[in-house]
Amino acid sequence: MEAAAAKLIGAGLAAVGMFGASIGIGNIFAAFITAVARNPAAASDVTQMTWIGFALVEAIALYGLVIAFLILFVF
Amino acid sequence: MAEANHSPLAQFEINRLVPIELGGVDVSFTNSALLMVASLAGITLFMMLGMRRRALVPGRWQCLAEVTYEFIANLLRDTVGSDGRRYFPFIFALFMFILFGNLLGMLPYSFTFTSHIVVTFVIAMMVFVGVTVVGFIKHGMHFFSFFVPPGLPIVLWPLMIPIEIVSYLSRPISLAIRLFANMTAGHTMLKVFAGFIPALGAAGILPLAFVTALTGLEILIAFLQAYVFTVLTCLYLSDALRLH
Numbered sequence: 001m002e003a004a005a006a007k008l009i010g011a012g013l014a015a016v017g018m019f020g021a022s023i024g025i026g027n028i029f030a031a032f033i034t035a036v037a038r039n040p041a042a043a044s045d046v047t048q049m050t051w052i053g054f055a056l057v058e059a060i061a062l063y064g065l066v067i068a069f070l071i072l073f074v075f
Numbered sequence: 076m077a078e079a080n081h082s083p084l085a086q087f088e089i090n091r092l093v094p095i096e097l098g099g100v101d102v103s104f105t106n107s108a109l110l111m112v113a114s115l116a117g118i119t120l121f122m123m124l125g126m127r128r129r130a131l132v133p134g135r136w137q138c139l140a141e142v143t144y145e146f147i148a149n150l151l152r153d154t155v156g157s158d159g160r161r162y163f164p165f166i167f168a169l170f171m172f173i174l175f176g177n178l179l180g181m182l183p184y185s186f187t188f189t190s191h192i193v194v195t196f197v198i199a200m201m202v203f204v205g206v207t208v209v210g211f212i213k214h215g216m217h218f219f220s221f222f223v224p225p226g227l228p229i230v231l232w233p234l235m236i237p238i239e240i241v242s243y244l245s246r247p248i249s250l251a252i253r254l255f256a257n258m259t260a261g262h263t264m265l266k267v268f269a270g271f272i273p274a275l276g277a278a279g280i281l282p283l284a285f286v287t288a289l290t291g292l293e294i295l296i297a298f299l300q301a302y303v304f305t306v307l308t309c310l311y312l313s314d315a316l317r318l319h
Contacts, residue, residue: 055303059249062256069259 007072014068021061028053083266087190087259107188114175114188143171147305154309155316162209162312169202170305177258177297181290189300190258196251202308203247210315221318250307257300261293 032050036043093104125140133141147167151159159166173189180187188194210218222239223232268289271282 051299052303052306055253055299058257059253062260063252065260066252066256 007075010071011068014064014071017064017067018061021057021064024057024060025054028057081270083263083270086186086262086266089191106186107191107194110176110179110186110188111172114172114179117175117179118171150306151309154306155313158316159309159312165205166305166308166312169198169308170301173198173254173304174298174301177301178294180258180262181294181297187258187262189254190262192251192255195255196247198304199247199250199254202250202311206308206311206315209312210318213316214318218315218318221314225319246307246311250304254300254304257296261289261296265289265293 028050032046035046090106091101091103092106092109095101095103122140122143125136128134128137130137144167147170148163151163151166155162176189177187179185180190210221214220222236222243224235224239227235265286268282268286272279272286275282
C-alpha cells in the first residue's frame, strides 16, 4: 500500500476516537440537566463545573483530531 | 472568482507583512504578530477607556471592565485563596490575551494566533515553568513531596511516583494542545462548510444556516477555552502553593 493511501486510512481511524468523547459530553450534560431538575437552586453552583468538564472532555476528542492531522500532514 | 482550490487549511498560513532580518534570523512582522499587537491594543483600550469615568455607579462600558476584573479576581480567590492575589496581574493578562486572540480570530479575513501550536505551547510553558518555580521558591526541595499521593503505602511508591511525574509533565502539553486544537478544528470546520455554500447554489442556504450557528458556537468556544486555560492555570498554581 502506498504511503499516501495509508495516511488517509490512518487519519480516518484516528478520528474514530472522537466517538468516546461524544459519549462523555453527553454524560456531562445529562448529569447537569438531572442535577438542575432535581434541585433548581443548585444551578449556579454546577454550571461552572459543567463548562469546565465539557472543555476537558472536548480536549480529548481534539487530541484524537491532532493525531489525525499529525498522520496526514507530518508523516 | 473561482481561484485555485483553496484548502480549508490555507487560513493558518503565516504571511510576512514587514520582512525584517537580524543577523540571519528572520524576525519579520507577521500576520500573527499583527493580531497579537491588535489583541494587546484591544485589551488596553477596553480596560482604560472603560475606566476613564471612574463613576461610583458604573456606566455600561465601565460595568464591562469591572465585571471582567471581578470575574478573574473571584476565580483566582476561589481556587488559590487570598495569597493568590499577587499572581492576579499575570492571570488577568493571560486570560485577556487568549480571549482577545480567540475573538479577533472570529472576524472575517482575520487570523487566529492561538491556532498555532508554537504560540500556545510557549504560553503553556510559561505557565508551567512559572508555577513550578513558584512551588520551588515556596517549598524548596519539599516540593517533590507533591508527587507522593497522601496515604499511599510505600510498596506502591515505585509505581505511583513515575506516573505522577509523567502526569505533571503532561500538563503544559495538554494545555497547549487543548487551546490549539479547539481553535484549529473550529476554524477548519467553518471553512469546510463555507466551501459548500457556493457549491450547492440555491440549496446553499442550508450550509449557510449551519455556518451561522457554528460561528455562534465558535464564539462560545473562544470564551470557554480562554476560561478553561485560566482555570487550569489557577488550579496548577494552587497545587504548587499547597502541594496537594
